[in-house]
Amino acid sequence: MFWIHKYGFTNLSYKALYSFQSLKLFILFRIVDPFMNYLFYATLVSAMIGSDYLSFVVIGNIASYTCHTIMINFMTMFRFERRYGTLELNIASPSPTLWIIIRKAIVPLFDGMFVFTVGLLIGWLIFDIPLPLDQIGNILVLFIVTLFSVLAFSLLFACLSLLFANVNLFLNLALAVFQVFCGVNFSVTLLPNSLEFIARMLPLTHSIEALRSIYGIESYSVYPLLGKELIIGICYLLVSLVFATMMEKVARKNGALLKSV
């Protein structure tokens, strides 16, 4: 009973709000689709500037796709809650809203872990990018730090999405900004200074540089980059906590949660 109570909530969230409930859908959208995404950019780069740059782009896209997965999951979760009218129930429940959100983040977290791991395997087996097995420890640390910063950003992003009546355009634009400004396909050092400054405020930018450095594709020091990523994650978490608390207060006062928007 204890375990059902402890994990039942996450399990129910998964059943209610996660899009891919069958093994077939999971394989198609968590293995085939990411592979197609990596192949798309690998082909673009090979056609445009040659295959020397392929590993740079594939590694960038593995990190980017993981981030997309977490962001989309988080926002879908909020969207479905809003659609089914259960968001207000979460706020009205005796459990703290933040605790509810954190427990619901477990599914996007596992999903992101899976996509990241499979991405690295696809990179190794199909794109011939050797896995730096001696750097597994660093990859694990990078993974934890990146997931933390992306989850913190996703929380803020999901809260902000409640302000928009139609979230699709908001989501697509946000994903496009990440694709362009986080150094996924080219180094952020190529961006003009002002844009590079903004890029370095986003989660993922430093993680991508660190991941490439672990793979020996770029030559930055890994831990200073991860330190910056962690600080960025903490900043986003603080902002999102303030935002979520404000939202909760407004919702309790008005008896509605941005429903009229």
Next chain:
Amino acid sequence: MLNLFVQEIKYFTNFHNKMYQFLLFFQPLVFLTIVYFLQQIRGDVNTDRFVVASALISMWSYVLYSSGSALVSLRWSDTLKLVIAAPTSLFQVIISKAFSNSMIALITMVLSFVYARFIFGFSITISNYFWFFSSVIVLIISLCVVGIILAIVFAVFQNVFDFQNLILTPIILMCGVFIPVEQLPNVIQFVSYGIPMTWGIKAVYEAIEVNEMMYTTMIISLGISFIYLLLAAFVIRKMEMVLRRHGKLGAM
């Protein structure tokens, strides 16, 4: 028929659908930004192909999401019964939808060229505008036919619509948007040449270079599109009969 076409254009160009706004206006911008910074890594890149690729990707995305749902959306809006009962044939309804979507997709091609020229400063060398515009018309026809095929496939087979995102990238890669089809593995070439869009895309690239093969490619593209159109007309007629008789079919 013309009235249907005009109504479809009006309906889709009100841009209430935010997804279409992204595909038409923002997607080419994102792709061109990536191309812009990639070409800085190696300065001697001929960007013409990638400016056109940007347009083609957005055109294909738009056709996939709009024409693909042309029939299924009739069920969602509960207007399928009215369409089946109307004196206008189902084929006319679908072709007007697919053609109007292909024409709207043209907006993204124009926008890609405008963005490329005025935001990113890419110079696009089109030696012969007559042949370029002719190839674009051929491409529009092939996109229209592909749109009709998608509408049928998504309607006839249960749950295929759920997988439309998975079709997006393979078709871009197989139809020679980045790499000419001749350079793909033989098996993939075989499938690629069976897709009308492959020939439309090939025609556009050849028309930009004024390649002497462009006339042949355009004729093949039109020929393949016509064959698919005849097949589609036949299948839609059958579908219409089944729908009239049984009231349901596949996902509808």
